[in-house]
Amino acid sequence: MARSESAIYKLCLVGSLIVNLFFGVSLYVGRRAAWKCRSDEVNIRGSLSWSGRAAAEAESAAAEECSGHGRAYLDGMVVDGRPVCECHTCYGGPDCSLFLPSCSANADGGDPLFLEPFWKQHAESSAVVVAGWHRMSYSFSDQTTLSKELESLLRKLHSLVGNAITDGKHILFGGGSTQLLAAAVHALSPGNSSLPASVVASIPYYALYQMQTEFFDSAGCSFQGDTARWNNATNTTRDIIEFVTAPNNPDGQLNEAVLHGPNVKTIYDRAYYWPHFTGIPSPADEDLTIFTISKLTGHAGSRFGWAFVRNEEVYQRMYMYLELNTIGVSRDTQLRALKLLKVLIEDGGREIFEFGYKTMTKRWERLRKALSMSKRFSLQKIPPENCTFFQKVRDPTPAYAWVKCEREEDRNCLEILNAAKILGRGGSVFHDDDRYTRLSLIRSDDDFDLLISRLEKLVSGEDGAKTM
Amino acid sequence: MARSESAIYKLCLVGSLIVNLFFGVSLYVGRRAAWKCRSDEVNIRGSLSWSGRAAAEAESAAAEECSGHGRAYLDGMVVDGRPVCECHTCYGGPDCSLFLPSCSANADGGDPLFLEPFWKQHAESSAVVVAGWHRMSYSFSDQTTLSKELESLLRKLHSLVGNAITDGKHILFGGGSTQLLAAAVHALSPGNSSLPASVVASIPYYALYQMQTEFFDSAGCSFQGDTARWNNATNTTRDIIEFVTAPNNPDGQLNEAVLHGPNVKTIYDRAYYWPHFTGIPSPADEDLTIFTISKLTGHAGSRFGWAFVRNEEVYQRMYMYLELNTIGVSRDTQLRALKLLKVLIEDGGREIFEFGYKTMTKRWERLRKALSMSKRFSLQKIPPENCTFFQKVRDPTPAYAWVKCEREEDRNCLEILNAAKILGRGGSVFHDDDRYTRLSLIRSDDDFDLLISRLEKLVSGEDGAKTM
Numbered sequence: 004m005a006r007s008e009s010a011i012y013k014l015c016l017v018g019s020l021i022v023n024l025f026f027g028v029s030l031y032v033g034r035r036a037a038w039k040c041r042s043d044e045v046n047i048r049g050s051l052s053w054s055g056r057a058a059a060e061a062e063s064a065a066a067e068e069c070s071g072h073g074r075a076y077l078d079g080m081v082v083d084g085r086p087v088c089e090c091h092t093c094y095g096g097p098d099c100s101l102f103l104p105s106c107s108a109n110a111d112g113g114d115p116l117f118l119e120p121f122w123k124q125h126a127e128s129s130a131v132v133v134a135g136w137h138r139m140s141y142s143f144s145d146q147t148t149l150s151k152e153l154e155s156l157l158r159k160l161h162s163l164v165g166n167a168i169t170d171g172k173h174i175l176f177g178g179g180s181t182q183l184l185a186a187a188v189h190a191l192s193p194g195n196s197s198l199p200a201s202v203v204a205s206i207p208y209y210a211l212y213q214m215q216t217e218f219f220d221s222a223g224c225s226f227q228g229d230t231a232r233w234n235n236a237t238n239t240t241r242d243i244i245e246f247v248t249a250p251n252n253p254d255g256q257l258n259e260a261v262l263h264g265p266n267v268k269t270i271y272d273r274a275y276y277w278p279h280f281t282g283i284p285s286p287a288d289e290d291l292t293i294f295t296i297s298k299l300t301g302h303a304g305s306r307f308g309w310a311f312v313r314n315e316e317v318y319q320r321m322y323m324y325l326e327l328n329t330i331g332v333s334r335d336t337q338l339r340a341l342k343l344l345k346v347l348i349e350d351g352g353r354e355i356f357e358f359g360y361k362t363m364t365k366r367w368e369r370l371r372k373a374l375s376m377s378k379r380f381s382l383q384k385i386p387p388e389n390c391t392f393f394q395k396v397r398d399p400t401p402a403y404a405w406v407k408c409e410r411e412e413d414r415n416c417l418e419i420l421n422a423a424k425i426l427g428r429g430g431s432v433f434h435d436d437d438r439y440t441r442l443s444l445i446r447s448d449d450d451f452d453l454l455i456s457r458l459e460k461l462v463s464g465e466d467g468a469k470t471m
Numbered sequence: 472m473a474r475s476e477s478a479i480y481k482l483c484l485v486g487s488l489i490v491n492l493f494f495g496v497s498l499y500v501g502r503r504a505a506w507k508c509r510s511d512e513v514n515i516r517g518s519l520s521w522s523g524r525a526a527a528e529a530e531s532a533a534a535e536e537c538s539g540h541g542r543a544y545l546d547g548m549v550v551d552g553r554p555v556c557e558c559h560t561c562y563g564g565p566d567c568s569l570f571l572p573s574c575s576a577n578a579d580g581g582d583p584l585f586l587e588p589f590w591k592q593h594a595e596s597s598a599v600v601v602a603g604w605h606r607m608s609y610s611f612s613d614q615t616t617l618s619k620e621l622e623s624l625l626r627k628l629h630s631l632v633g634n635a636i637t638d639g640k641h642i643l644f645g646g647g648s649t650q651l652l653a654a655a656v657h658a659l660s661p662g663n664s665s666l667p668a669s670v671v672a673s674i675p676y677y678a679l680y681q682m683q684t685e686f687f688d689s690a691g692c693s694f695q696g697d698t699a700r701w702n703n704a705t706n707t708t709r710d711i712i713e714f715v716t717a718p719n720n721p722d723g724q725l726n727e728a729v730l731h732g733p734n735v736k737t738i739y740d741r742a743y744y745w746p747h748f749t750g751i752p753s754p755a756d757e758d759l760t761i762f763t764i765s766k767l768t769g770h771a772g773s774r775f776g777w778a779f780v781r782n783e784e785v786y787q788r789m790y791m792y793l794e795l796n797t798i799g800v801s802r803d804t805q806l807r808a809l810k811l812l813k814v815l816i817e818d819g820g821r822e823i824f825e826f827g828y829k830t831m832t833k834r835w836e837r838l839r840k841a842l843s844m845s846k847r848f849s850l851q852k853i854p855p856e857n858c859t860f861f862q863k864v865r866d867p868t869p870a871y872a873w874v875k876c877e878r879e880e881d882r883n884c885l886e887i888l889n890a891a892k893i894l895g896r897g898g899s900v901f902h903d904d905d906r907y908t909r910l911s912l913i914r915s916d917d918d919f920d921l922l923i924s925r926l927e928k929l930v931s932g933e934d935g936a937k938t939m
Contacts, residue, residue, distance in 0.1 A: 012480030019487035026494030033501045051519065051526050053533075053594035057810075058522035061600035065521075076606055077599070078620055078806045089612045114608045122603035126521035129603025131545070132529035133807055135590035135814070136597075138544060138772040140582045141765075144557045152546055178646055178797030185796060189687070215795050219657070220690045297609075304606040304802035327683050328653060328796065329646030334772035336801040338546045339601055342525075346603070 054132050061130070072449055073099035091449040107424040108453035110442040113252075113402065117366075117445045118301030121358045128349065131342040138334035148331025149176050156344040157309055161286070163352035165391050166276050168288040172311040173318040176332045177325060180274055180295035180308035184246075185215050186328070187291055187310065190320035191244050191268040192223030200242035200268075201227040205261060207405070207433035209252045209272070229434070230261045243267045249287075250275040253433050253441035254383045255401025257281060274298045275402055279359030282388030282397045290314060298402065298445075300343045300355065307332060307340050356392065363400035366444050366451055370404060373458040379465050380416075380458075381407045404442040416440040423461040425454060522600050529598070540917055541567035559917040575892040576921040578910040581720075581870065585834075585913045586747075586769030589826045596817065599810040606802035616799025617644050624812040625777055629754070631820035633859050634744050636756040640779040641786040644800045645793060648742055648763035648776035652714075653683050654796070655759055655778065658788035659712050659736040660691030668710035668736075669695040673729060675873070675901035677720045677740070697902070698729045711735045718743040721901050721909035722851045723869025725749060742766045743870055747827030750856030750865045758782060766870065766913075768811045768823065775800060775808050824860065831868035834912050834919055838872060841926040847933050848884075849875045872910040884908040891929040893922060 051058065060077065064086045067075035073090035080087045090099035093106035122129050142148055154174050161167040177183035192200045202216045206229045216226040227233070230245055247269055249258045260269045271292045275281065277299055290313045297303035312318040325331060347355050374380050383405040390397045406427070408416035417429035417440045430439030444451065519526065528545065532554045535543035541558035548555045558567035561574035590597050610616055622642050629635040645651035660668045670684050674697045684694040695701065698713055715737055717726045728737045739760045743749065745767055758781045765771035780786040793799060815823050842848050851873040858865045874895070876884035883905045885897035898907030912919065 009477035009480055012477055012484050016480055016484045016487055019484060019491055023487060023490050023494060026491065026498055030494060030498050030501060033498065051523070051530060054526040054529050054598050054600070055519070056595050057598035057600045058519045058526045061522050061602055062519060065602055074604070077602070078606075078618055078809045080620065112609060116607055119604050119607055122607075125603055127524050130522050130525035131601050132522070132525045133599050133601060134529055134533055134545070134597075135594055135811070136542070136587050138546075139584055139587055139590075139769050141580060141771045150546055152548065178801070181795075182797045211795070218791065218795050219687070222688045222690050301607050303609045306797055306799065306801040323686065327649075327679070327686050329650045329774055331774070333646070333774040333801050333804040335803045335807045339803045341546045343603070 054134075057132060065126075068098070070094075070098050070100040072102075091447050093453055094449065105424070107421070107426045108457045109426050109446060109450050110404075110444070110454045111426040111428055113297075113303070113443050113445060114447075115298060115301035115303055115402075115445045116447040117362050117451070118355070118359060119447065121355055122301070125346050128346045129343060131339055133335060133338060137338065141330060148326065149174070150334075150337045150341060153337050153341045153344070156341060156348060160344060160348060160352055163348065164278065164283065164356070165286050166278075166283045167273070167292060167294070167311065168286045169311050172313050173315070175310045175312060175318065175321055175325060176337070177308045177310065178306045178329060178332055179297065179303075180272065180293045180310075181211065181215075181306075182325065182328065183293045183308050183310045183321070184212065184270065184272065185219060186321045186324040187270045187293065187317075188216055188224060188244060189219075189221055189324050190317045191242070191270070191291075192221060193242050194223070198241055200224040200244050201233065202244045202246070203227050203230040203233050203262070204246035204248070205230040205251075205258060207251070207253055207430065207435035207439065208246065209248060210432050210434075212246045213434070234261060240266065245269050246272060248272040248274070250281045250399070250401055253403045253428070253439075254405035255280070255385055255399055255403060256383070257284075257385075257388065257399075277359070278356035278390065278392045279363055280401050281399045282390030283392045284389050285391065291317065296340055296343070300347070302339070302343060305336050305339055307336050360393070360400065363402075363444070364398075367398070367400050369451075369455050370444065370458070373455050374406075374462060377462040377465055379408065379410055379413070380462070381409055383407075402443070402445045404444055406440045406442055408438045408440075414438060420461075423457055425457045425461070522602075525600060533594075536566070538562075538566050538568040540570075559915050561921055562917065573892070575889070575894045576925045577894050577914060577918050578872075578912070578922045579894040579896055581765075581771070581911050581913060582915075583766060583769035583771055583870075583913045584915040584918070585830050586823070586827060587915065589823055590769070593814050596814045597811060599807055601803060601806060605806065609798060616794065617642070618802075618805045618809060621805050621809045621812070624809060624816060628812060628816055628820055631816065632746065632751065632824070633754050634746075634751045635741070635760060635762070635779065636754045637779050640781050641783070643778045643780060643786065643789055643793060644805070645776045645778065646774040646797060646800055647765065647771075648740065648761045648778075649679065649683075649774075650793065650796065651761045651776050651778045651789070652680065652738065652740065653687060654789045654792040655738045655761065655785075656684055656692060656712060657687075657689055657792050658785045659710070659738070659759075660689060661710050662691070666709055668692040668712050669701065670712045670714070671695050671698040671701050671730070672714035672716070673698040673719075673726060675719070675721055675898065675903035675907065676714065677716060678900050678902075680714045681902070702729060708734065713737050714740060716740040716742070718749045718867070718869055721871045721896070721907075722873035723748070723853055723867055723871060724851070725752075725853070725856065725867075745827070746824035746858065746860045747831055748869050749867045750858030751860045752857050753859065759785065764808055764811070768815070770807070770811060773804050773807055775804050828861070828868065831870075831912070832866075835866070835868050837919075837923050838912065838926075841923050842874075842930060845930045845933055847876065847878055847881070848930070849877055851875075870911070870913045872912055874908045874910055876906045876908075882906065888929075891925055893925045893929070 064075050064077045069088035072094040073088045075086035075088050088099045092109040093103050095101045095103055158169045161169050202224050204212050213226045243262055245262050247258050247260050251258050271289045273287050273292050274295045275298050293310045295308040385399045387396050387398050413419055415437045417427055420427050420440055427440040427442045430437045532543050532545045535556055537556035540562040541556045543554035543556050556567045560577040561571050563569045563571055626637045629637050670692050672680050681694045711730055713730045715726050715728050719726050739757045741755055741760050742763045743766050761778045763776040853867045855864050855866050881887055885895055885908045888895050888908055895908040895910045898905045
């Protein structure tokens with residue numbers, strides 16, 4: 004009896020000891036985890052000492068939903084302690100839920116808000132905290148006004164995308180490609196102003212080229228209009244500066260230089276040369292090529308562009324221009340650009356282009372469908388291109404539709420579209436016929452949806468339109 | 472035997488069960504604590520969902536002490552996963568602890584790092600988080616490129632400080648006062664370029680005025696040098712554009728316009744017209760006045776300036792210039808400027824000026840003391856001014872010392888200072904005599920301390936210097 008009792012106690016003891024062992028191990032492991040958790044918490048609280056307030060403010064502003072038809076910004080107007088919603092075109096009310104039915108669809112400006120959803124999806128990786136003492140000096144530690152880190156990322160991005168050769172070329176930063184275009188014209192103009200250079204661009208061309216050249220009225224150059232007029236003028240001793248925009252704004256064509264010769268200098272505006280908009284048949288490898296973040300990431304408000312320049316003298320003149328004009332680009336902007344580019348490059352530089360290409364492809368499908376029944380309006384035709392980025396032959400998906408009014412009597416296409424409550428930009432703005440109108444396809448989803456809706460209505464009311 | 476064995480097992484079992492109970496309770500309590508800890512962590516992370524990572528990155532960079540002789544930036548070079556220290560002049564090594572004894576004291580550039588400690592003290596209120604989708608559009612909701620909130624704060628600040636009348640004047644933003652100076656010259660130049668305006672400034676003047684005017688080579692104006700030569704030329708029909716810098720760079724004098732008349736246009740560069748540097752006898756109330764954040768908050772790297780313009784036509788021309796040049800100032804920069812200005816205004820706009828004035832006062836005391844025994848070097852003399860801000864008559868504390876070499880044979884003052892391992896900027900850069908050198912007094916404490924040390928050594932070695 005005592006022996007079996009002893010055996011039971013022995014058995015229970017062994018069981019209890021096993022449980023103790025189990026508990027002991029669990030407790031040890033748990034305590035380590037708890038220590039780590041508390042340590043992490045201290046780290047989080049400790050490492051968010053001074054930035055916590057700013058972070059909370061930003062998230063508070065971002066938390067305003069604005070009914071999905073707008074957003075609140077950190078530096079927007081504040082009402083009752085809350086940042087106000089800034090609504091998409093045709094939406095209003097305090098939370099942008101009010102649709103304004105008589106409002107015109109905005110297909111005018113080139114605000115690249117089609118990329119905004121991408122950045123909202125990448126909120127964590129794309130946010131940047133700017134400390135109060137961030138880069139107060141006029142220059143970086145190498146005495147230049149360009150961030151070496153940012154330069155490095157840009158070169159890497161071009162290499163990943165394959166849309167530009169950057170080796171052996173100088174890089175410059177500007178306040179948008181806008182500033183670089185002006186700097187380029189100035190740098191390529193002869194010093195001897197008794198023989199100013201003629202500046203030309205092929206119709207239809209981006210209005211800014213002419214507006215800048217004429218307004219800044221540099222003694223070294225003057226705008227002379229359409230390149231086509233100068234095609235046989237290569238025997239002139241005058242310098243010619245030709246703008247080549249590829250893909251072109253407004254019609255999306257992958258333009259090439261028209262003029263050649265020892266007195267011809269070419270400025271390549273490659274703002275749209277990204278897989279969002281076009282196939283990339285080969286990397287751009289020109290003497291002077293300009294890009295902008297506006298059409299790459301969509302951050303038009305940041306005012307950041309960059310140029311690759313082969314010639315040393317041209318580079319030095321452009322650098323001097325940028326220094327005397329603004330002492331370089333804001334360090335705040337360069338920090339932001341660096342952050343955004345890091346997001347792009349993190350995954351090998353593919354995700355944003357897949358997003359952009361997919362978005363633009365869908366938009367062009369809807370646009371073509373909306374105009375498919377129309378005999379009155381036609382779209383530009385651009386041949387498919389081989390794309391080394393997507394490794395296939397693909398249709399272009401340009402940022403703008405270059406709509407043509409086909410009827411003889413429809414001399415002012417924009418007026419017709421305006422009457423149908425569609426805003427666009429008339430052909431004459433691009434020095435072409437007013438039978439053309441540029442419609443921006445890169446704005447917000449709301450803008451695009453309303454554009455399609457209005458186009459469908461316009462086409463459905465068309466005499467002679469084929470009915471479904 | 473079996474009975475005592477049984478008793479032992481029984482005893483051990485009871486003991487083990489007690490331990491079981493203890494472990495069990497501990498484990499339960501520990502698990503609850505761990506759950507709470509993880510929950511807290513989620514809450515902290517949750518209330519800072521997408522900005523947490525950016526905040527942690529920024530604080531990590533800021534945590535690099537760099538021995539107090541430098542700092543690490545978020546966008547600087549990274550080595551072994553840590554941002555590198557960017558050291559003050561004459562300091563080196565991975566943590567900036569290495570003093571380089573043969574290095575020259577930097578009193579050359581106008582980097583306003585004397586204000587950096589202020590911002591480090593205000594780390595929490597001055598940080599700003601920029602969301603990935605912040606202000607991607609080309610314009611604000613009012614279709615302009617100027618933040619209304621920022622405009623409002625600037626007008627308020629000037630009202631608090633009393634250094635400018637802004638009512639009834641248009642405001643413009645630029646990439647530093649740099650861009651606004653160029654825009655102003657352009658806007659004030661006549662449209663008819665057969666009679667270009669003459670641009671003048673009083674010696675000694677800031678080199679940029681001439682460099683810009685000559686380099687940009689606008690057909691509408693040409694730089695004509697010292698204002699004094701034009702003092703009797705008011706009967707000319709040509710337009711004259713006079714730069715008036717007050718306080719002046721380099722000599723700190725509160726200059727006034729020299730030329731007057733219907734054909735005279737004046738650009739007032741008021742970059743230094745803040746209580747850090749000068750008494751404020753009255754608010755500036757001119758037709759065209761330009762300020763910069765560089766010399767107000769010290770953020771020279773941000774490239775942000777603003778101008779008040781009375782005349783509508785001049786304002787429109789300047790606005791057009793800024794739009795065609797860069798489509799306005801980066802929204803990232805405007806957000807940052809807004810944050811910094813909020814810090815200034817929070818306490819009624821006094822603290823930064825008290826900080827700046829106190830710092831500059833101490834520096835001038837030390838500078839005067841260092842040169843008090845010298846017969847070889849003299850400092851500019853500026854009379855005390857009544858200051859409406861500090862409500863007293865006060866000595867000026869200009870940003871720069873305008874040192875003069877008094878000895879006949881010391882024709883190039885800069886060379887003498889260079890030989891004594893002091894970097895400065897020679898008088899001829901300001902179109903004055905090379906007997907003058909500008910020494911910057913607004914750089915970091917390290918720069919200033921080394922400057923004083925070198926000056927003391929230079930003066931102590933002076934023949935004929937009065938000995939203590």
